[in-house]
Amino acid sequence: MWSIAVPASAMVRRLAFRAMGSEMALITVTDHPDADVRLNAARAMIDRLEERLSRFRASSELSTLNAQPGRPVRVSEELWDVLIHAMDGSRRTNGLYDPTIVGALERAGYDRPFEAVRGGGDAVPPGGPRVSWRDVGLDCGARRVTLPVGVRLDFGGIGKAWTADRAAGALSAAGPCLVDAGGDIAVRGVPAGWRGWPVGITDPRQPAETLTVLAVTGGGVATSGVDVRRWRRGGQMCHHIIDPRTGMPAATDLLSVTVVGPDAMEANLYAVTTMILGSEEGLRYLAGQHGVEALAVRQDGGLRCTPGFPAHVWSEPRTGGRIDA
Amino acid sequence: MNARTRTRNRGLKWGLTAASLLTTLLGWKSFAATGPQTGPAAPAVPSAESPTPAPSPIRYVRMAVATAPDGQVYLVPLATDSAPAPAPIARTQSSR
Numbered sequence: 001m002w003s004i005a006v007p008a009s010a011m012v013r014r015l016a017f018r019a020m021g022s023e024m025a026l027i028t029v030t031d032h033p034d035a036d037v038r039l040n041a042a043r044a045m046i047d048r049l050e051e052r053l054s055r056f057r058a059s060s061e062l063s064t065l066n067a068q069p070g071r072p073v074r075v076s077e078e079l080w081d082v083l084i085h086a087m088d089g090s091r092r093t094n095g096l097y098d099p100t101i102v103g104a105l106e107r108a109g110y111d112r113p114f115e116a117v118r119g120g121g122d123a124v125p126p127g128g129p130r131v132s133w134r135d136v137g138l139d140c141g142a143r144r145v146t147l148p149v150g151v152r153l154d155f156g157g158i159g160k161a162w163t164a165d166r167a168a169g170a171l172s173a174a175g176p177c178l179v180d181a182g183g184d185i186a187v188r189g190v191p192a193g194w195r196g197w198p199v200g201i202t203d204p205r206q207p208a209e210t211l212t213v214l215a216v217t218g219g220g221v222a223t224s225g226v227d228v229r230r231w232r233r234g235g236q237m238c239h240h241i242i243d244p245r246t247g248m249p250a251a252t253d254l255l256s257v258t259v260v261g262p263d264a265m266e267a268n269l270y271a272v273t274t275m276i277l278g279s280e281e282g283l284r285y286l287a288g289q290h291g292v293e294a295l296a297v298r299q300d301g302g303l304r305c306t307p308g309f310p311a312h313v314w315s316e317p318r319t320g321g322r323i324d325a
Numbered sequence: 326m327n328a329r330t331r332t333r334n335r336g337l338k339w340g341l342t343a344a345s346l347l348t349t350l351l352g353w354k355s356f357a358a359t360g361p362q363t364g365p366a367a368p369a370v371p372s373a374e375s376p377t378p379a380p381s382p383i384r385y386v387r388m389a390v391a392t393a394p395d396g397q398v399y400l401v402p403l404a405t406d407s408a409p410a411p412a413p414i415a416r417t418q419s420s421r
């Protein structure tokens with residue numbers, strides 16, 4: 001078994017727990033005397049952010065905002081920050097990522113924490129005319145948000161990835177660190193002597209297998225897919241990735257997409273967008289974005305990637321051979 | 326036991342010994358000429374020239390299809406057998 005040479009003075013510290021409906025892990029390699037204190041502080045930060053951002057907690061700040069449509073509501077700095085990033089992501093993806101799709105998610109059956117989602121029932125009904133992220137009112141000076149009547153927000157994986165970035169930023173004061181928020185990963189710094197953080201990409205067809213291992217030196221990695229969070233309704237397969245253009249679970253030829261980007265939130269944003277667009281259009285779209293590379297697994301098992309993706313693979317890539325496909 | 330009996334037993338012993346030797350020799354000759362006729366093949370024994378196990382002739386390397394901006398399509402490896410990766414310290418996957 002290959003092993004990483006860890007300096008004798010540095011220790012790998014890991015704190016694992018469950019939050020935001022996912023498995024979380026905080027990892028740091030450091031001999032900093034306050035490392036354990038900072039790990040626990042980062043965990044407390046995640047718990048606090050979950051209390052702000054969860055749409056499944058009636059007491060959360062997001063639920064409070066969603067319950068007050070039609071009037072301006074002043075929000076916390078954290079909620080404002082993730083909202084601004086989400087809206088900017090919507091703008092840059094031309095609305096393919098949209099935090100206002102809660103109604104479509106619930107219509108598809110994702111109306112409770114995923115562990116409690118049950119299949120069955122009638123087919124997903126088509127949605128009527130709907131508003132979008134463009135209809136959300138923002139008062140930047142006063143940090144106030146006005147949701148149109150009938151509109152609620154859910155940041156989904158973007159919120160979780162944003163949380164990973166925030167936690168990594170805080171934990172990095174103790175030394176190089178990696179924050180794993182249910183598969184969305186934020187990295188700050190690389191331990192001395194390491195080539196990068198070895199991050200495996202789970203094979204969506206065989207979850208016990210690893211497709212490949214990345215050497216992550218910074219930024220973030222995120223995977224979006226329909227291999228886990230899916231259920232059946234009316235004999236039709238449903239999943240949690242909604243195509244805002246149709247208001248229905250995206251009709252995609254992809255099973256999962258892994259994106260390496262400047263941070264976990266950007267990686268998640270582009271992973272979701274690529275899932276919606278499908279393999280051909282999605283990877284073409286990514287090629288026009290700066291600083292992101294991706295590996296996509298199609299439902300037929302085919303693997304597609306952007307030209308720069310192999311540079312992130314741990315093993316030295318060999319020169320590829322041209323094919324006619 | 327009288328002298329005649331001892332002579333007869335000694336002859337029987339020598340006869341059995343000779344028959345045993347002959348059977349062994351014939352059997353060896355038959356084996357050397359044609360090898361074993363039945364049963365599983367003998368296990369391969371590493372030669373003295375290769376004291377370490379030979380690598381498996383089948384090395385599976387996952388390949389992905391990449392499309393360059395100019396539209397050219399390439400096969401790129403996701404791992405090589407020359408530089409194995411370490412065990413992952415974390416895994417990226419769709420939400421669990």
